[in-house]
Amino acid sequence: MSTAKVIINLNNFEHNIRYMQSIAKKADLYPVIKANAYGHGFDRIAHKIADLKLKGVCIATINELKQLIHLNFNYSILHLGKISFLDFMLYQNSNVIATINTLDDIKKIKKYNNSSKPIRAHIKVDTGMTRMGCDIKEFIEVLDSCLKEKSISLEGIYSHLANSETSNSDYNNQQFIMFQKIINHLKDKSLNYLKIHLLNSGGLLNYPHFNYDIIRTGLALYGISPLHNTRNKFKPVMEFKAPIVLNKDIVQGTMIGYGCSYEAKKDMKISIIQCGYGDGVPYEFSNQGFVYYNNKKIPIVGRVSMDLISVDTTLVDCKINEYVTIWGGESSASRLEDIADYFNNIPYTYITGITDRVVREYIDD
Numbered sequence: 204m205s206t207a208k209v210i211i212n213l214n215n216f217e218h219n220i221r222y223m224q225s226i227a228k229k230a231d232l233y234p235v236i237k238a239n240a241y242g243h244g245f246d247r248i249a250h251k252i253a254d255l256k257l258k259g260v261c262i263a264t265i266n267e268l269k270q271l272i273h274l275n276f277n278y279s280i281l282h283l284g285k286i287s288f289l290d291f292m293l294y295q296n297s298n299v300i301a302t303i304n305t306l307d308d309i310k311k312i313k314k315y316n317n318s319s320k321p322i323r324a325h326i327k328v329d330t331g332m333t334r335m336g337c338d339i340k341e342f343i344e345v346l347d348s349c350l351k352e353k354s355i356s357l358e359g360i361y362s363h364l365a366n367s368e369t370s371n372s373d374y375n376n377q378q379f380i381m382f383q384k385i386i387n388h389l390k391d392k393s394l395n396y397l398k399i400h401l402l403n404s405g406g407l408l409n410y411p412h413f414n415y416d417i418i419r420t421g422l423a424l425y426g427i428s429p430l431h432n433t434r435n436k437f438k439p440v441m442e443f444k445a446p447i448v449l450n451k452d453i454v455q456g457t458m459i460g461y462g463c464s465y466e467a468k469k470d471m472k473i474s475i476i477q478c479g480y481g482d483g484v485p486y487e488f489s490n491q492g493f494v495y496y497n498n499k500k501i502p503i504v505g506r507v508s509m510d511l512i513s514v515d516t517t518l519v520d521c522k523i524n525e526y527v528t529i530w531g532g533e534s535s536a537s538r539l540e541d542i543a544d545y546f547n548n549i550p551y552t553y554i555t556g557i558t559d560r561v562v563r564e565y566i567d568d
Contacts, residue, residue: 205446205524206562207478211243213251213567215438219424220255222436226407230414233281235421237263242554243425243441244563249276261419265290272296281325291315294322300358302327304335309348309355316354325359328385330378332365339381359398360385367405368429379413405429427539427550434540441554442532445478447525459513460505465490473504474516476527481509483557484529487546494527495537501527
């Protein structure tokens, strides 16, 4: 039987990389490929990045780090997460860069590094995100400790904007000021060799003058723009599709789906789509969302169930085994940014929610 699938266009992925490179100028792009490359397929995206010879990538979890090493990925791998000392041998791989968040991290690295070779590391500084990173007041002590510790090869300093998708943000400006103080301190210490990075996709698009040495770009590479005014610059990489498995003619008053949440207001035709929240269709689409067929919006009627959704195809001539689009693809009607805006949500939750039972197909010329 036909099943839901996502079509991943790696040509569009490359297009988006080239566009971001044109803005980044001399800064290196480190694509963020955490969470299964934002749902696009970790292995294939990593291979494409290697083919394009980008200098590095960013990942979040220790399992993602293990997976990249298993793939023999031969470029820098910046682990954004907390160091896993139970898996410390992974950081002795010459491609891996650990993130140091605390003084305690430095003490433990000294304890666990039984190799004569130092591990590569970047310090993360919390300039206002209030998540990971050392406190700005502790930075100089953390920096000095790293520089003195022979088991650490310090290569970079970074932070993260809390409000990168907003231009002219006062809060971002406060973070820029704090981060610039750090950079000035590095210059005073003749530490200009350290790689500096602050921006993600939204940060680069809004504040290209703060591009520094590395850009940790994620969402935009997958063709989803964090800014309204740049959407036409990016080509969607993913199209989420599912097949029609049954057409039904129903009469006025018929109840559709769990909870009888939709009652037919008139005689109508519905189509049953082989896709549900077990595949990654958000439950919030129940009675409110749409699918797309030949650039036409078709309303979802009834609740999204685990395996199926029902749609109103009264005005559409569609056949069993034809596919509808859930989101993405070439049509401007099904852009995920607009769908997420409609539900007051963010695209990240949709693309990372696609489950393993959805088949992934790749286009790569």
